[in-house]
Every structure is written in C-alpha cells, then in structure tokens.
Amino acid sequence: MTPSRLGLLAISSVLFSATVPLLSQELNSTFARDPGQPVDRQYTDQILKYTTDPSFISPLVDYLPASKTVPTPAKVLGDISGAPDMLPYAEDVYRYFRLLEAGSPRVKVFTIGHSEEGREMIAAAIADPKLLDGAKGNDARLAQLADPRMIGLDDAKARQIVDQSWPVYYITGTIHSPETGAPTALMELAYRLAVDDAPYIKYIRSHMIVLITPVVEVDGRDRMVDIYKWHKAHPGGDWPHLLYWGHYVAHDNNRDAMAMTLELTRNVLNTYLAWHAQVLHDLHESVPFLYDNTVGDGPYNAWADPMLADEWAELGWNNVAQMQNFGMPGVFTHGDFDTWSPGYLMFLAGMHNGISRLYETFGNGGADTEKRILRPEDYSRTWYRQNPPLPVVTWSQRDNNNYEESALLSTLSYFSQNTHHFLENFYRKSKRAVEKPSLEGPAAYVIPADPADANRQIELLKVLKRQHVEIEQLSDSITSTVPAEKRGDKPKQETFPAGSIVVRMDQPYSRVADALLDRQFWAAGDPQKHPYDDTGWSFTHLFNLKVVRVLDPAILKSKMTALADPATLAGNVSGSGPVLAVANTSQVALLPLVYRLKSATIQVAEKSFDADGKHFAAGSLLIATSPGDGIAKVLHDLSLDASRLGAAPSVPVHAATAPRIAFMHTWLGTQTEGWWRYAFDTTGVPFDYISTQTVANQPDLRAKYDVIIFAPVGRSSALEILNGIPLWNNPMPWQKSELTPNLGALDSTSDIRPGLGYEGLAHLKQFVERGGLLITCEDTAQFAIDTGLAPGVSVAPQGEARVVGTVLNTVFVARDHPVAFGYGPGVPVISANGMAFNVSNTLGRTGGRVLMDPLTDPLDPYAKRATGRGSVDDSDEPQGRKITEPEPLVKQQPWEPKPLDEEQTRNNPQVIPVPERPDVILRFSDAKTLLLDGLLDKPSSIAEHAVVVNAHLGQGNVLLFGNNPVYRGETVGTYPLVFNAILNYQHLAHQSAPPGKEAPVHQALPGRDFP
C-alpha cells in the first residue's frame, strides 16, 4: 500500500452522507462536536465508504477532525484506519504513534520492553500537556493510593491526593494475533484524543491519562500480517492459519497472567504498575458485534475485592447503554465468559487493585470485507441482549474499528466524568488489600525453609516477584497456630524454622498472592456448566510445595527481612572431597545440570543412600569433580545444593549422559507444545526442533536422537496427525520469503499440509524399537495408543466424570521407577478433562478385557458369583459330590492389568510378552481424596486409574501422560517426571523383566583417583 492511495480514491461512492444529522447526535449532547471543528473531508468519506451499514457507526467516529499539524493514520497506512485489504506491521503502527508524538504535545511514546524475538513493545500516553508534564508528580501521588501504607492508611490524606490526581486508563490491543483490528482502531483513537476539540474529548484529555499499547503480541502481529499479505497475493487460494503467534504460545498468551512466563505479560504488568493505572482494558475480536465482557458471568474470582464486581457492573452496563443510544446493534455485557480464573491479561489489573476489562468485537481475521453468517446462539435475543447482532451481515474491518472506537470513547468519557469516584475506589481496594489480615485473612502464607524444596520454592518466588509481591524471610524460628485441614477440627501449632519464607497479606498486592497460593473449589452443582478455562490452579500444589496458610496475625509481628533475591535460597556446596552428590528432590534443575556439565562424569544412584549427614533419594547424582572445574558456579546458577563426599557411596549406579532430544511438532497446532519448549528453554535443556514432516523423511531417527518428545498438539486425532491437512487445494508454505519475512524462524516448510504419514509412523516405531524414548501426552498419548506404539495401554472410559482443568491428587504405583525418582508418595497434577489409562497384559480393543465376560463390576470378579451357599466372597458347593476348589479369583485394582491364568494364556497370540507389558508409574487417588483444586464431579470412573504409564516396544519405551506435566509455566512440580524419564531413558525396562533383560548395573564412582 502506497501513501498516495487515499488521494487516488474517488470520493463519489459514499454509501450515505455524513451531513445527514443522526438522531442520537441531536438528542444526546454528551458527545456533541465542537461547532468550529474542521473536518478531514477525504478521510471522513472513506470512513463512510467502508462502513457497510449506517447502524454500524456512531456520531463519535462518523467524521475525522482535521489538523494542520498532526498527521492522520492515513499518512502511514496510505488509507484510513480499518480500510479493507490492508494490515500494518507493528513497526508501521509504531511509526505512526511516533509521528503523532512529533506532531502533538498531547502524545508521549515510549518503549515498554521487547518480545522473546526482540521486537519492541510500546505504549503511548495521551493527555493535555499539563497532565503529561506533571505525570511524574501525579504518579508519585497515585503510588500513595496504590500503597496506602505510605500515608498510614489515612483516608483524609487519601482524599487530598484523590482531589489532586488524574487516573490512568490503560488500553491494550491485539494480544491475539488473528484478531487484527485493534492496531488501526487505536491509531485513530489516539489521533482523535489528541486532535478533536469536541467538549467531551477535551474533558477526557484534561482529566485523565489514556495509555495505549497498540500491539501486545508483536511477534504474532508481524507473522499475521505476512500471512495476510500472502493471502492477498494468492487470490482464490487457501492460506495457512497462523501457527506461531508468539515465540512459544498462541491463544494461551492470554492465560499467562498467573505464572507470567511471557515477555508480553511482564511488560504490560510492569507498565501498568509503573503508571499506577486504574484500568487495564484488553481488546479482542471473536464475538459479534461487541461483547463488553466486563460484566461477564459467574462464578466471579473468589479473591477479587467485591468493589471490583461493582465497578464491572457500573462500567459494563453504562457502556452498553451508551452504544444502545448510538443505535448500534449487537452490544451486550453479560455473557458466557466466567470471571473465575485470574489467568487473563486484563486480570493483572483485577488482581492488583485495578479494574480489568475486555471487549470482544467482531473481526474477520484480516481486513477482507466478508459476508458473515451468524449462528443462532449469536443472533438470538435474550434478556441481556435485547438488540442482538444481525443474523447475516456484510462486515468490514472498518465496522469493527467503528465499534471498538465508539465504545472506547464513550467509556473514556464516562470514566473522565467520574475520576474521583474511581480513584477513591482504587485507594479503597488497595487499602483493603493491606488490611486483609484483620479483615478476611489470612495473615500470611508461610513456605517453611526446606532444602529439599528450595529449588522449586525459588521457581514459585520468581513468579511472586514478577507479580510484584513482597517476600520476606523469618529471622528466627517461630510457632504459629494454623487452621485444621477440615472444618470443625482443632487448629494445630506449627513451628517454622528461621529462613522460612513469609508472604505477608498486609501488602498492597496481597490478593494476587492469595489467589495463586490458596485452594480453589468449583461446586459440581454450580449453575455455570461451561467453565471458560481451568477451574483449579493452586500454585502450592502445582509447584509441589508445602505452603501454610496462617490466620493468626501474630506472625506479622515476627522478625523478618525482605528477600531481595530468591536465588540465595539454594546453590550451596557443603563438605569436602572429590565426589559431588546432588540429591534428587524432584527439582527442575537436575537434568539441566547434566547438560551444563557435559564433559563431567556423572552417575545416577539407583538406590537411596546416606552421606554427609544427609539422605539422598534414588535418582541422586554423583559427579566426579576436579579442582577448578567451575562446578560450584554452575550449581549456584541452577539453584542446586550439593555435598562433597570423600568417597563414592556404595550404591548401584548407572551413567548419566546428556540424551539427544528432539521435539516433534505438527503443522496443525504449535501452542500446547510451545509450553513444553518454554520449559525446556528456560530451565536449560537443549533440543532439536523437528516436524512430523521431518520424521517422515528421516529413516534412521535413532542414529540422531535418544529421546523424541511429542508434546500435545491440542485435541488432534491420530488420523489428523497422520494425514495432516487435506491436499485437495493449493500448497500452503510456512517459510521466509520477500512477501513473508517473519515466517519460518522456528521451523519452515514449503507446504504445511502433509502430516506424519505412515512412513513417518514407521520411522517413529523403529526409533522406539531401537531403544529410543518417545514421550507423549494427552492427544499424542492417544495417538501412540491408536497407532500401536503403546501395547497394552488404552484410554479409560470417562463415564460421567467431569473434570475441567482440575488439580488432582495422585499416588506413585512404582516408587522406585526412575520416573518417580525424588518424589514422595504422590504429586499433584493438572488434568484437562480427567484422561486416565487402563493397562492390560493382552492386546485388545477395550484394554484387553476381550477374554472376559462383561461383569457388573469389571474389577470385582466376585460380583459375578451365583446364588448359593456361603458369603459373597465364598464359592457355592454343589451337594452330593466331592468339592473341587475353583481357581482363586483375583481382585484387580483399577490401575492394574487383569492377571491372566493358564487357560487365558494358552495359544493366545494376543498375550503381551512380559518385558513388553506396560508399567503404571502414577495413578489417580481414590475418589474421596482425588480433588485438590477446581471442579470434580462423579469421579468413580477415573479414580485410581493410571495417569502416567510407561509402555515398552522393542528395546525402547513410550511414556504416556494423561495429565499435562508441562503446562503454562504453572506445573513446575511435574516437570521432573519428564526430566527423570529423559535422564534415565536407557533404564526404563519393564519393572518385572526377567534378570538379564535389565540394563547392566555399573560400578559406582571410585572414591579417588578418578580419571
């Protein structure tokens, strides 16, 4: 698009005239224009031309004010904001904002950080120069409202500050890259705020600061623009869907507000808090025509201040009423988005005493003007949507921009008229957050000092730091009263050693710490039947930590000091001697250590041992050291404690090599596996990144790799993984080209359509049979089962069980299995939908029960006994003949395979040879203790069933996860299940394999004189 396009366009084709006075304009003086306002005629004509229906525009945006000095978005775009067939790159958007800054004293633009791929993120502050020049002083005042401890919680002082201060309203655009409209809407919005002299706009910019980040997911935006350009250059063809949005994840970038793993989340929160803003308003596009989900639906987050819910209602209903007043159809604020999980970007505000808001407008996934056919649930009239969207429309990007801008301008106007009210609320919410210990409580969370947990404690504390939560450390040991686990039980006394971590609740950001560390309960009978996202997330559980919720406020008087750097909690080396022992306590850094010390000789202890006054669990590492090898620094970097021993302990060991890992991804979806890449990158475990197409073309995978990770694709079937995308139409490249400079950085292909194929499947099978380890999870575990890579494993029928992103309790079945190294009796897992496995000693369609008649209770053979003498566990005895004892019936546990007797194994080719029978490593707890956090209903069909299984094929192994052990940066407690498997990939033979089949046991490291 060249900048001259606008001038070339004929202006005669306008659909309707801007001079026709709109009824609402006449009646509603709130948004009256300045009578002397010059109008940019040409730009205005284009607005009207691209608006497909007169009801899709408001009097707020049906003209563009003209300025002699300030350039309009057309200067950069070559056409107006929302024009068809054109999407600007992030840098074009930034160029415009910087031109705006150069042209207007009412705009300041600054960098707020960079993405994973190094692209810049910006924010623009817009207000009168008086406000911008005084922003520093204003911010110092807002800081006192944000942290009322600074003014001694004194309401009178707060009142003075409120009277002197301007609020900050932060708007963020296009976090979801296929939702393309926000950047141009925000360019034009910024121009209007800077230039328009309508009284209501003058009021906005003289009473508040509007902060705008036009592009949140900047890596994804540039790739989306590439794809759109490719689509425009190939008319009539299919174009590739957006595979990589951000570097790691796609849609889930809006689920990162808890763990804060992504740069975009950190940059937005840091900006939001640095400005002490009152609102974070995030723009999305997936619902016709404008769902202001500010009000949303229940259940509401249980840790939010109730005032927030009132603010949602106030702003949401007001905004809808304004839009109704403009005559714009399809605007509503109640809807099917529940406000339970605090994982959404906007919720950074909700959990930091601000106001979270989100618009869903209607986007076309690009700038094509399209006929859109709505579904009945979208266009039906209901109590909260009396003027629903039209069932069939011609919809343009300009329509979308009109809705976004009109709604934002009207809500900014409302906010500017009520700045005192919202600043007062901001102060009150902050104050109540500080008063939490004396109001609802708790007083604090305590993380008891424990070297075994330190590595994972540090990971949790890093999250809390990113959330700007203050963390302290006990100077002396203290004893506190802690509540009993069950209601009605007596409280207990608990002693916390010196050095224990205290997260005080008398701090401004207590709510976010409370929401992350507490437990969640979603009632099975809750009227909300469709949770929008995960129902449970307790970081206490997901990081596999002990964290104590303390109600007794006495703890706050204990001596404690601020903990500046959590990394100081670990990384210490004690003792002396040439052998370094690193205990396996299911830390995330044990596998990374092996890669960092690639040249060192490292062994894995196969049994536990005691040395240096400490207990070392099976799976601990023994490292031969020499002076000056720099190991101490590596241990410090990785937050791992270690003991120097004079001699190697007498314990069976095997060598720990650094396995060669490949991540295999599909071209169907790269998000869920992206979280795995994130975990491996950030902990420091290297891997090759290959696609199913690479595997299809690589005959000898085993020569290159020891471990292949096939992380979840996300609800894909085996057929989809094998077949890929149908080949009926045109090829769809994902690669760098002149037209698409931002594609192909992570991986590339000339055509994303072909899948793994049967050739690829054969290569994968051969890889395992030759001793490789294939790691699968959720849909890829199902794939392994469906394609015969996991003999004896099937997915347990779900029955009526209901699980929606729930944290569940588990029990290790094989505690001495290498995958369980370093763990206690169980570990909390997050389960998307309750996926569990059945295992069998035979092959068969339903987990190998083909040999048996159906039973009323398939696990209880006695349920089948016939009427007769004796008890239920007895056998009947026919009269008048000698008694023949039947073969004893074995009661099988839900996680166990059905034992086979002689009769069943005779001439039965379906029987799996013993070394190839699957091992159950981890199972769900019983129904009573299964639930930790979230929603669990009717769990009997999945309770006690296997959730992590190691299947055997040839010389190798296929590890299957029903839970996702590497998820959203939240499951640090289960990363080591994967890492243990990788580290011990050559030692995963069947548990009851006959002697000789096991991998050889090596001699432990000699105490001295090590080569």
Ligand SMILES: [Zn+2]
């Ligand atoms: Zn979205």
